[in-house]
Amino acid sequence: MKDVTGIKEIIKPENLVYKRSSVLTDNVFSYCPGCGHGTAHRILAEVIEEAGLQSETIGVAPVGCSVLLYEFMNVDVQQAAHGRAPAVATAIKRLLPEKFVFTYQGDGDLAAIGTAETIHACNRGENIMIIFINNGIYGMTGGQMAPTTLEGMKSSTSPYGRDIKLMGNPLKMTEIVATLPGTYFVTRQSVHTPANVKKTKKAMKKAVEYQKLNKGTCFIEIVSNCPSGWKMSPVESNKWMEENMFPFYPLGDLKVPAVE
Amino acid sequence: MMERELRLMKGNEAVAEAAIRAGADGYFGYPITPQSEILEYLMEANPYKTTGMVVLQAESEVAAINMVYGGAACGKKVMTSSSSPGISLKQEGISYIAGAELPCLIVNVVRAGPGLGTIQPSQCDYFQAVKGGGHGDYHLIVLAPASVQEMADFVELGFDLAFKYRNPVMILSDGAIGQMMEKVYLKPKKNRSTVIYDWATTGKPASRERNIITSLDLDPYAQEIHNQNLQAKYREVEKNEVRLEEFQTDDADYLLVAYGTSARVSQKAVQLARAEGIKVGLLRPITLYPFPSGRLKELSRQLKGILSVEMSAGQMVEDVLLSVSGKVPVSHFGRMGGVIPTPEEVVDSLKLKIIGG
Amino acid sequence: MTEEILIAGFGGQGILSMGKIMAYSGLMQDMEVSWMPSYGPEMRGGTANVTVIISSERISSPIIKSFDTVILLNQQSMDKFESSVKPGGILIYDNNGITRHPERKDITIYRVDAVEEASKMKSPKTFNMIVLGGFLKVKPVIRLENVVKGLKKSLPERHHNLIPMNEKALERGMEIIFKVR
Ligand SMILES: Cc1ncc(C[n+]2csc(CCOP(=O)(O)OP(=O)(O)O)c2C)c(N)n1
Ligand code: SF4
Numbered sequence: 001m002k003d004v005t006g007i008k009e010i011i012k013p014e015n016l017v018y019k020r021s022s023v024l025t026d027n028v029f030s031y032c033p034g035c036g037h038g039t040a041h042r043i044l045a046e047v048i049e050e051a052g053l054q055s056e057t058i059g060v061a062p063v064g065c066s067v068l069l070y071e072f073m074n075v076d077v078q079q080a081a082h083g084r085a086p087a088v089a090t091a092i093k094r095l096l097p098e099k100f101v102f103t104y105q106g107d108g109d110l111a112a113i114g115t116a117e118t119i120h121a122c123n124r125g126e127n128i129m130i131i132f133i134n135n136g137i138y139g140m141t142g143g144q145m146a147p148t149t150l151e152g153m154k155s156s157t158s159p160y161g162r163d164i165k166l167m168g169n170p171l172k173m174t175e176i177v178a179t180l181p182g183t184y185f186v187t188r189q190s191v192h193t194p195a196n197v198k199k200t201k202k203a204m205k206k207a208v209e210y211q212k213l214n215k216g217t218c219f220i221e222i223v224s225n226c227p228s229g230w231k232m233s234p235v236e237s238n239k240w241m242e243e244n245m246f247p248f249y250p251l252g253d254l255k256v257p258a259v260e
Numbered sequence: 261m262m263e264r265e266l267r268l269m270k271g272n273e274a275v276a277e278a279a280i281r282a283g284a285d286g287y288f289g290y291p292i293t294p295q296s297e298i299l300e301y302l303m304e305a306n307p308y309k310t311t312g313m314v315v316l317q318a319e320s321e322v323a324a325i326n327m328v329y330g331g332a333a334c335g336k337k338v339m340t341s342s343s344s345p346g347i348s349l350k351q352e353g354i355s356y357i358a359g360a361e362l363p364c365l366i367v368n369v370v371r372a373g374p375g376l377g378t379i380q381p382s383q384c385d386y387f388q389a390v391k392g393g394g395h396g397d398y399h400l401i402v403l404a405p406a407s408v409q410e411m412a413d414f415v416e417l418g419f420d421l422a423f424k425y426r427n428p429v430m431i432l433s434d435g436a437i438g439q440m441m442e443k444v445y446l447k448p449k450k451n452r453s454t455v456i457y458d459w460a461t462t463g464k465p466a467s468r469e470r471n472i473i474t475s476l477d478l479d480p481y482a483q484e485i486h487n488q489n490l491q492a493k494y495r496e497v498e499k500n501e502v503r504l505e506e507f508q509t510d511d512a513d514y515l516l517v518a519y520g521t522s523a524r525v526s527q528k529a530v531q532l533a534r535a536e537g538i539k540v541g542l543l544r545p546i547t548l549y550p551f552p553s554g555r556l557k558e559l560s561r562q563l564k565g566i567l568s569v570e571m572s573a574g575q576m577v578e579d580v581l582l583s584v585s586g587k588v589p590v591s592h593f594g595r596m597g598g599v600i601p602t603p604e605e606v607v608d609s610l611k612l613k614i615i616g617g
Numbered sequence: 618m619t620e621e622i623l624i625a626g627f628g629g630q631g632i633l634s635m636g637k638i639m640a641y642s643g644l645m646q647d648m649e650v651s652w653m654p655s656y657g658p659e660m661r662g663g664t665a666n667v668t669v670i671i672s673s674e675r676i677s678s679p680i681i682k683s684f685d686t687v688i689l690l691n692q693q694s695m696d697k698f699e700s701s702v703k704p705g706g707i708l709i710y711d712n713n714g715i716t717r718h719p720e721r722k723d724i725t726i727y728r729v730d731a732v733e734e735a736s737k738m739k740s741p742k743t744f745n746m747i748v749l750g751g752f753l754k755v756k757p758v759i760r761l762e763n764v765v766k767g768l769k770k771s772l773p774e775r776h777h778n779l780i781p782m783n784e785k786a787l788e789r790g791m792e793i794i795f796k797v798r
Binding site for chain 2: 637640641644649650651652653654656675676677678679680681682770771
């Protein structure tokens, strides 16, 4: 058959510019269309692949939409109880110090029920990478208020908008852990544009390097979206995130090593 | 009396609305499927504006149950709700509440475990609810609703029992009853109570000694007396508070014992079996603690066999066995993992394990 | 009388609310009703389904595996639930987006092209009412007047102005449903 589309030309190996990471499984992501979890998974998989750590990695995914991380990442994964991943990861890293250990946690998980574990793992300077997906809401359970939910933001448990007087203030966990001596590298990124994806990937790569050097906890917040919980289209949600989340959760490094 | 209001509601919503109407002072909860509607409904209804009822989303189940401890110790009508993994987290607090003899209501909309399990309905938390759950010798009073109507009714009943005995009460429901909508008659709204209890920490007036809420007793002999008092209270509860429902037991040769969702399935199974000429009845414990042992023992004299039907590996069956002390054959049929048995399966099992056996 | 119904389609298609209106209508007719949704993460973006039981007796199990009537509104649901119709039961489907039509020979099959009709009527949101109308035509378990009462009960007050349009959709559904075999 004649190659009218030119596809055969395009798929030649020398023309390859992008391929799915081998650290991802063949399973189709079950995340909602436009959700940041998918992109974050992909970057993480690429970083692990590029560092040659597939066989050296142990991931910990507690409860949240990303509890299914083990379906998508082709590395050893432990599923942990809601909020407890940093404690679980602490033991893994201490018992297998040569391995690369990460947790992947939502904001409800890391900043509500898991606050104690998060702060104490960071304070002990556990030599792990914590990925913190902040989408300002509980995605998995159907859009309830999270500790990170912005003032006035509606959710199924703040149907009239978050009222600071009754429900407290949105919690800046990343700022808190940056003050702890045990953290080595603390940064806040996003994955909603190619430029931001690049930056997040760079941050993860640094965290991998620092973990090899036993530097302490590396904490990467990814400000993300939840089109389903926010009841927006993916495009709307990214715009809303830029306009509302970023001013309160500004992107950038919060703590970098003094001398690199 | 005002007319009762007819509504179509989810079991979870019925709990929330009934709490407001029963004059609850506070609800403290944390989201978890399949019961998040309770907190969501209360946030939407915003009863703080009308009755003054406090509703708060806690940072965890651990925090929520300790909020309940604090509120209960002030003599307030307070409650929490969760589903299995969250109830496990609450166990420490529940043990303290039982030890300190505080009244409160805990709703468990059970899902299948162990661990994270699945969010589908189950009855796998029977042991945890009925045999204590946390550490120490204690009992909750456990109510098992089998309909949305009972989800609503047991909120008020639960609070009444909690205050009568100064003991935590649990509504042991499951994902099916929490999620399904049925018709429900709601009682008119009661005012919140203004009673100040003489045991509660409400600030010490000159007229009384200070009140201390504690579950600590360093002296083992004093602790033993406290334990004996608790046990005496549980005997009272066992004497006074057994509740059950019977269906076609009069002439029954065989008996199904089932609560909650599996009781509904079993009722249908009774009809199917009767249509085949099998004389079978159903005993539905409404209180799981205290368990209707007395009635079971009585019935066992006329029975040729008992089948305990549960959505678990067989937990209540142990209490059935204890009740009839070997006088009649007892067996168990159950589905696990969030699967609800069908009435046909129950009839088949009855034939296989009891009648044929 | 007991009628056990399953409705399945895309999440957000108004499936749960259609079931709710059915249940409310049954209530208005002094029947026992139960409404049991599929719940949990499965709902997100994927398929949603709801079981409605309307009965003159106390309803035993709200979760059942085979149904008198199954209403299927997308292909995934067709694949999953065609087999759930009781032998001799009824399957109702909307042709929209269907690539594999129902194949069973031991049931009666009806089609109600509600998506198309709703867009013709320029009120896509009444899609589920057209389906409900079709169902009531083939299974008149609830009287129309009680459905209207049920609508009133299940819609918030501020949406009561939409009732006439929904009534029209119900009637339209009754007209356009046809027997495939
Ligand atoms: C002890 C316990 N409590 C509650 C839950 C229910 N639960 C599951 S995920 C979750 C929060 C999810 O939100 P988040 O961590 O922000 O992650 P997202 O789903 O938004 O990615 C909750 C409360 C649970 N699984 N275990
Ligand atoms: S619910 Fe929200 S966080 Fe979860 S997969 Fe969907 S969009 Fe993502």
